[in-house]
Amino acid sequence: MNRLFLCFLIVVSVFSVACRHHKKIQMPIKPVEIVKPVETPDTNTYVPFTKDLFNRLKAYNIDVKKVQFFVDQQMVLNRYIDVNKAELKSGVVKFVNGRYTNEIVIPALTPCVIDSIDADGFRVSFEKGSYNVFKFINNKYSPDFFIFSGSNWKDGTAEVYYDRQVYRVSCGTCSSVSEVKLMVKQSDMDKSETKTKVLTGRKVDF
Numbered sequence: 001m002n003r004l005f006l007c008f009l010i011v012v013s014v015f016s017v018a019c020r021h022h023k024k025i026q027m028p029i030k031p032v033e034i035v036k037p038v039e040t041p042d043t044n045t046y047v048p049f050t051k052d053l054f055n056r057l058k059a060y061n062i063d064v065k066k067v068q069f070f071v072d073q074q075m076v077l078n079r080y081i082d083v084n085k086a087e088l089k090s091g092v093v094k095f096v097n098g099r100y101t102n103e104i105v106i107p108a109l110t111p112c113v114i115d116s117i118d119a120d121g122f123r124v125s126f127e128k129g130s131y132n133v134f135k136f137i138n139n140k141y142s143p144d145f146f147i148f149s150g151s152n153w154k155d156g157t158a159e160v161y162y163d164r165q166v167y168r169v170s171c172g173t174c175s176s177v178s179e180v181k182l183m184v185k186q187s188d189m190d191k192s193e194t195k196t197k198v199l200t201g202r203k204v205d206f
Helices: 002-026 051-059 186-192
Strands: 046-048 069-071 075-080 092-096 099-106 110-117 121-125 132-136 147-149 151-154 157-162 163-171 182-185
Touching: 046 186, 051 182, 069 110, 110 132, 132 157
Parallel strands: none
Antiparallel strands: 046 182, 069 182, 075 099, 075 163, 092 099, 110 121, 121 132, 132 147, 151 157, 157 163
């Protein structure tokens, strides 16, 4: 009798363990949901200011002088000086190749504004003053973009008349200053090109 009861307990125990194991294996596994981070659009993306953009602004009667511009490359202005006579209004003095130079650096993405509009481009300024302007052209040499313009070109550098003095301008981040072009923020363009029309309604004609 005791042996029979013992066999019964063994059978019940084995059956219980098997059932628990079976249930554990058969339980559905809930898939893990991978949540991708939401990408926030960059509203400060800089884009080249093109002739097409200029024409679109004109079509919306938007004054281009009210648009914030930037330069896409670093510009470096240098001129040789006599430190005993010259009066420096801006920049720093450096001793280069045995001569003192006045250096003015305009970093990439420095904001600027349009002072005047010419037939072949813009005159822009980074600070106030009628003698502190740079010419950016849009012509047969650059039909799409507005690029830096100067005179007396040599090895990728050019001369400009700045702050009543002649400076030689070079590009600090590219091979030639002729590669420097005007940029705008995409968000500014999107706002400028948004045209709102308010309907006043219509009355019955008698």
